[in-house]
Every structure is written in C-alpha cells, then in structure tokens.
Amino acid sequence: METEKLESTLWVGNKRYRAVLNGWHFKWTEVDKNNRDKNTISVPVSEVVGVEEGRVEILPQKSVEDTDKDFTVFYVKRCRSGGTYGLLWRLGRTQFSCPSRVLKDQWITNLRTSVKTHSPRRPHRLLVFINPFGGKKKGRKIYHSLVAPLFELAGISSHVIVTERANQARDHLLKKDLIGFDGVVCVGGDGMFSEILHGLIGRAQQEAGICENDPSVTLQPSSLHIGIIPAGSTDCVCYATVGVIDPVTSALHIVVGDSQPLDVCAVHQASAPLRYSVSLLGYGFYGDVLAESEKHRWMGPLRYDFSGTMVYLCNRSYAGIVQYIPADPVLSSPRDRTRCLSGCSVCSRSTERLIHHSPDSGSSSRSHYSHFNGDSADEWVSVEGRFRCVSLTCMSCACPRSPLGLSPSAHLADGTGDLILVWDTNPLGFLKYLYRHTSAQDQFDLPFVEVHRVKAVRFSVPSSKEEEDYEETGEPSSAISEAETGYVESASRSGSQMHLTEKRSGREMTDKQKTPDSFLCGLCCSKSSAVSVWNCDGEILPITEVFCRIHGQLLHLYARGIEDQALHGCSVENEATSYIN
Ligand SMILES: CCCCCCCCCCCCC/C=C/[C@@H](O)[C@H](COP(=O)(O)O)NC(=O)CCCCCCCCCCCCCCC
Ligand SMILES: Nc1ncnc2c1ncn2[C@@H]1O[C@H](COP(=O)(O)OP(=O)(O)O)[C@@H](O)[C@H]1O
Ligand SMILES: [Ca+2]
Secondary structure, three states, rough: OOOHHHHEEEEEEEEEEEEEEEEOOOOEEEOOOOEEEEEEEEHHHEEEEEEEOEEEEEEOEEEEEOOOEEEEEEEEEEOOOOOOOOEEEEEEEEEEEOOOOHHHHHHHHHHHHHHHHHOOOOOOOEEEOOOOOOOOHHHHHHHHHHHHHHHHOOOOOOEEEEEOOHHHHHHHHHHOOOOOOOOEEEOOOOHHHHHHHHHHHHHHHHHHHHOOOOOEEOOOOOOOOOEEEOOOOHHHHHHHHHHHHHHHHHHHHHHHOEEEEEEEEEEEEEEEEEEEOOOOEEEHHHHHHEEEEEHHHHHHHHHHHHHHHHHHHHHOEEEEEEEEOOOOOHHHHHHHHOOOEOOHHHHHHHHHHHHHOOOOOOOEOOOOOHHHHHHOHHHHHHEEEEEEEEEEEOOOOOOEEEEOOHHHHOOOOOOOOOEEEOOOOOOOHHHHHHHHHHHOOOOOOOOEEEEEEEEEEEEEEEOOOHHHHHHOOOOOOOOOOOOOOEEEEEEEEEEEEEEEEEEEEEOOOOOHHHHHHHHHHHHHHHOOOOOOOOOOOOOEEOOOEEEEEEEEEEEEOOOOEEEEOOOOOHHHHHOOOOOOO
C-alpha cells in the first residue's frame, strides 16, 4: 500500500500544483509564485472514475491527444440540484502535465492501483436491459449517449439487451447463463425494475433450492447488484435510493460500485403466483389509478395525473380487513421525523441484526416467522372498515411528484415496511391528504390517516351484511362516513395475547348519496365494483386477498442512499474541469 503513495509538482494549464496521493485520497493544491498554497481539490480514490494517458475528453465524443507527459483523471463531482433532496453527480475531468514521462507513468500506475485497492467492489461486466417503451421512450438514447461512455471510460464491459416484450428481462434472468456478470442494469421505470427483481430473486431461490411460495421461509439474497438508470414514469426506486432522477448520477454510482441494501415485500396470493414489491403496494385509490392509467399509456408519465384526477372524482372507498404485525417500536417509528439518508444508523443496526439472525440458507431454514402460515394470531393487530386506500411500502416512495414520499421516514433496509391506512373520509379531506404529499406538510397528521411500521400484513374483504348490500347495488358506498367523527373499537383477549379489532363503519348508501359518484364512475371507469385491485409496483394484481411479509435487505442496488446536502459541499469549480450534461 505504501507504494501507492506519491507526491510531486504537476501542472494544470499554466498553473502549478502540489499533488499528493496518500492511498485513500488524491489531492492537488495550487501553489502561487511565492510558494503559498491556494485552493485544494480532494477526491477520494473510491470516486476516481478513470485515469487515462494523454489529454482526453469523452464528450461530445471521445478524443485523445497523446502527449507523452500528460495524463487525465476523471472523477465524481457533486452539484446541488434544484428542487430535489439528493445531490447530482457529474463527471469531473482534470488534465495534468508532468515534468517527465517517467513521473507520468508513475502517477498513472499508482492512481490505478490505488483505485483497485480502495474501491474493490466495482463491476467489470454488466448485463443491461433497456425498455425502449418506458416513460418518454428515451431509454435507448439515454443509455447510449450518457451511460455507455462512462462505462467504457471505467473499463466496464456490458452486454446490452433492448427488450422486445414485457417480461423478457425477467425470463432471461430466470433461465439464462449469468456467469461472469457482476450486476444487472435496468434502463426503465419501476415496472422494469420490478421485472429485474423478480428475475433475480427467483433465480437466487432456484439456485439455493428454496421454495419461494412458502411464506415462512427465509429467502436467499441475490448475489448480483442492480443498477437503475431512470427512464420511466414514476422512477420511485431510483429517486428514493439516489435522491435525484438523473441518468449520469446513477451511472456514476454503478461505476464506483456503491452498494445499498433494500427491503423487499413478498406478496402471497392464494390463487396466483407470488409477487414482490419494493415501492408501492396499494389497494383502493392507487390500485384504481393504475387500472385506469393502463388505458391511457399513450399519454406517457402524464397518464398518472390524468387517471389520478379521474379516480379522485369517482370518490370511492372500499371495505377491508387489515391485519398486521407491528415492528419493534423501540427501533424507529414512521412518525419520528427522521429520514433514511446515506449511512443510516437504523439500517446499519438492522444489518447486524439480520446477519446475526438469518440462518445460513436452504429451504429448511425456518425463522421465527413460522407462524405466518396462519396457525397463530398472537402478534397480529386487526382493523376493519372502509378505506380510501391501504398502502404498504418498504421505502419512502419519494418521487418527483412527492419529493418526500408516501412515508417520508421509512427506511430502505431496516427489514420493515410502513402500512398507511386512509379511512373513508369526505372528498376534501382526501384531497388534503393527497396534496400534503407535494410538500413537507405531515400527511399523517389527519384524523382519518394512520401509519404503522410493520413486519407483515394480511388484507381481506369482509363477508358481512354490509358487504352483501354493496354487492346488491353493484356500487361501493359513497364517501360520507363517520371516519372523521368516531369509530367503534373493540378489544378482546385470547389467552394472554391481546387481539385488537378496530372497526370504522361507513353508512349504508342512500340513493341521494349514490347519484353523483355513480355518474362520474360511468364516465371514467369501465366498471364500478365493491372491490378494488392491488397496485404492486405498477403492476395490477386483480385479487383482493393478500398476505405480505417484508424480507430485510433481500436486494442490493448500486447506490448509497440519499446524500445529506449539508455534509457534502459541492466541489470548487475549476477551469480545467468539465462536466457531462
Ligand atoms: C393533488 C396532488 C396530489 C399528488 C399526490 C401524489 C402522491 C404520490 C405518491 C406516489 C407514490 C409512488 C409510488 C411508486 C409507484 C410506482 O411503483 C408505480 C409504477 O411506476 P412506473 O410506471 O414508473 O413503472 N407508479 C404508480 O403506481 C403511480 C402512482 C402515481 C399516483 C399519482 C396520483 C396522482 C394523483 C393526482 C390527484 C389529483 C386530484 C386532483 C383533484 C382535482
Ligand atoms: N419491449 C417491451 N414492450 C412492452 N412492454 C415492455 C417491454 N419491456 C418492458 N416492458 C414492460 O413495460 C412496463 C413498464 O415499463 P417501465 O420501464 O416501468 O415504464 P413506465 O415507468 O413508463 O411504466 C413494465 O412492466 C415492463 O414489464
Ligand atoms: Ca424498510
């Protein structure tokens, strides 16, 4: 390691610098005519993207001026991004001139060795899937113009597949040879990411001989990292793990081999295959918005705003029974006003816990979740009533529409999810709830909203008299309810275990209440029904009953969480430094 250290005078343009490589950092300080130090630029070697001979540029296209005493260093530069909470990463470039050719060779060798030593997790070979139809249909262009040049500069070889059909990426990952790949890159949106995660998690279970449909089994994490190049409509997984929607920033996180663990929710359905969710698993409003939006795909990302407005005007609520296992309230709470940022201590403590508690592997590995089979109701809390929406998310779900997300204090990798129950309320109340997502106002500080940090959730539809009434009329109840004013709460004890059942009931519908909603539903919805569908990361699950369990840190992304702007000043701009933009 000693051999990587190096110090010498170098020139940038006509300015003299004292450059120092001390293993972990590469610094260069301008020295004036009186030998006084001026400003210093310091770059961690883990953030050096590439070291090239000569005077090199890579954009707009690669050009190399092969002068024998020069070398060029490319590295990560941080910039603030207007309106978002994360930091943009840009490619910084500085061209150095050495007093001799020998010294130039020494700088190149030492810098490259130092990068290898101090940044060992960088990918060498990547499998790239591009969805050419995601978002604004710019996936191919984004990859080839902004991402591929960075991969080439960093010496990463990639095998690119532009998909021709839905589920092609998933099937490839489930069936094809993946030997030699360090990771998978997804160029697309949350739906495309969902394909990749199903492929990789499924593949890891196949290889470990684990039956993924068994809710009590401890799933095996995939050994391949996933990189997301945002080119979709919501891009919530990217936004919540990087803090900005920016292909260059995401590509640079891949290049430096960052690693961000991610919780995954397994969604078990009685008569349909297992699904996984990392962003939004939502019933009611978000299910209806997705179902409606599929008819308007041609609108691109705007389809969600259009469908959101239409579904809002339909003013629906749905009956449901929600059961959940609360997470340990000592560790964290969804209302503690903290944020999961890069290096999050709640997630780090969970890593220790998960490593200590998770059995090695194998289908025989039963955790203390064995009662998930349904044979015990001990820790379960149960609530019943009418809901505008029921949402479960393993992360904040921050996205450009909602910069702090559905649950701003959720953690990316703490092994829990946040369950948000929005009880039936009047239209204005629900609009207030939705609108608060667009600002820093607390959307949980409303009398008809609850949030719980959970390990597992069950959802079913009640088969009560009330439910039969809805079926007879073919319409859900209108929004007028008692949710804001009061609700029935019953607590019963079975043995020593507390079993809570909370009930909030909507009034039965009168013809007067029914008319405006039915009229709107006739306009915007192909059918109105007593039940909704689930929105599972942008995929419709046309069932109502689900059983969900959060699996802590089942995936790893090439990301590092949202960087705290207060901790990272943006690099001082330098005339010999250029950006890709
Ligand atoms: C009045 C303004 C209301 C703004 C409400 C914003 C709530 C945003 C929460 C977003 C959570 C997103 C979670 C991510 C889900 C994605 O996995 C998933 C798939 O994404 P992909 O297509 O990129 O593959 N995306 C979605 O399901 C999209 C959900 C977006 C819902 C947006 C709803 C907009 C509602 C507008 C209501 C307006 C009412 C106006 C009344 C006059
Ligand atoms: N070549 C393709 N043709 C049609 N659908 C595709 C193709 N490739 C991927 N898909 C599907 O398109 C859906 C949406 O993709 P996504 O990239 O998330 O875009 P968006 O964010 O706009 O919804 C995903 O569910 C994915 O399975
Ligand atoms: Ca979580």
